[in-house]
Amino acid sequence: QLQASGGGSVQAGGSLRLSCAASGRTFSGYTVGWFRQAPGKEREFVSGIRWGGHTYYLDSVKGRFTISRDNAKVTVYLQMSSLKPEDTAVYYCAADANMILSSMRSSSAYKYWGQGTQVTVSS
Numbered sequence: 001q002l003q004a005s006g007g008g009s010v011q012a013g014g015s016l017r018l019s020c021a022a023s024g025r026t027f028s029g030y031t032v033g034w035f036r037q038a039p040g041k042e043r044e045f046v047s048g049i050r051w052g053g054h055t056y057y058l059d060s061v062k063g064r065f066t067i068s069r070d071n072a073k074v075t076v077y078l079q080m081s082s083l084k085p086e087d088t089a090v091y092y093c094a095a096d097a098n099m100i101l102s103s104m105r106s107s108s109a110y111k112y113w114g115q116g117t118q119v120t121v122s123s
Contacts, residue, residue, distance in 0.1 A: 001009070001021055001022075001023035001024070001112075001114075002022060002023070002091070002093050002094070002095060002112055002113060002114030003019075003020070003021045003023060003114055003115070004018060004019070004020050004091065004092060004093045004114035004115060004116065004117045005018070005021075005117055006018040006019045006078075006089075007056065007091060007115060007117030007118045007119045007120075008118075008119070008120070009097075009120040009121075009122065010083055010119075010120070010121055010122075011084060011097075011122050011123075012083060012084055012121055012122065012123050013083065014019045014083050014086055014121070015079070015080060015081045015082075015083065016080045016083065016119060017077055017078070017079045017080070018034065018077065018078040018080065018091055018093070018117060018119075019075055019076070019077055020032060020034070020076045020077075020093030020114055021075045022074055022075075022095070023091070025074075026072065026073040026074050027051070027069060027073045027074065027076060027095060028051065028073045029051050029097050030051055030095045030096065030097050030099075031048060031049070031050050031051060031095065031096055031097075031099035031104060032048065032049050032067075032069070032076040032093060032094070032095045033045060033046075033047070033048035033093070033094045033104065033105075033110060034046040034048070034067065034076075034078045034091060034093055034094075035051075035091070035092045035093075035094060035107055036089035036090065036119075037089055037090050037092070037094070037116070038088060038089040038090075038093045041089075043092070043107050044058065044060050045058055045062065045104070045105035045106070045107070046061055046065065046078070046091070047065055047067040047074070047078060048067065048104050048105070049067045049068070049069060049076060050095075050099070050101075050104075052060035055067050055068075056105070057069050057105060060086075061080075061087075063082050064080065064082045064083075065078060065079065065080050065081070066078070066079040066081075067079075067089075073086075076093065078093075078118070079089070083119075083121045084121060085121050085122065085123045087119060087121050087122075088119060088120050088121050089119060090117065090118050091116060091117050091118075091119050092113060092114060092117075093113070093114045093115045094107065094110035094112060094113045094114070095110060095111070095112045096109060096110045096111045096112065096121060111116075
C-alpha cells in the first residue's frame with residue numbers, strides 16, 4: 001500500500017513537495033515512480049528513482065523537480081519548484097520490485113499504486 005500526499009493549489013512559480021509512503025514496509029529493492037494525469041490526457045511518467053538511487057525525469061520537469069528518498073527508505077519525495085500551469089494534474093506514486101530500466105517510464109510496469117494527489121497551479 002502506498003500513500004501519496006502533499007498536493008495543493010499554488011500560483012505559478014511556487015513549490016510543493018509530494019510524499020509517497022510505503023505502508024508496513026520499506027522501498028528497499030523497489031523502483032518508485034511518480035506519474036501524473038491531467039484531465040483528458042494520458043497518464044505520464046514524471047520522475048523515478050531506482051533502488052540503487054539513480055534518478056530519472058520527464059524532460060519538461062528537469063531542473064525544476066527533484067526526486068529523493070529518506071535514508072530509512074520508507075518515503076519517497078518529489079520536490080516541485082518553479083511550477084507552471086501545465087504541471088496541473090493528479091499525481092500518483094507507484095512502485096515495483098522487478099523493474100527493468102527500459103520499462104521505468106511505463107505505468108503498466110508498476111504493480112503498486114497510491115491514490116492520487118491533486119496539484120493545481122494557477123497563472
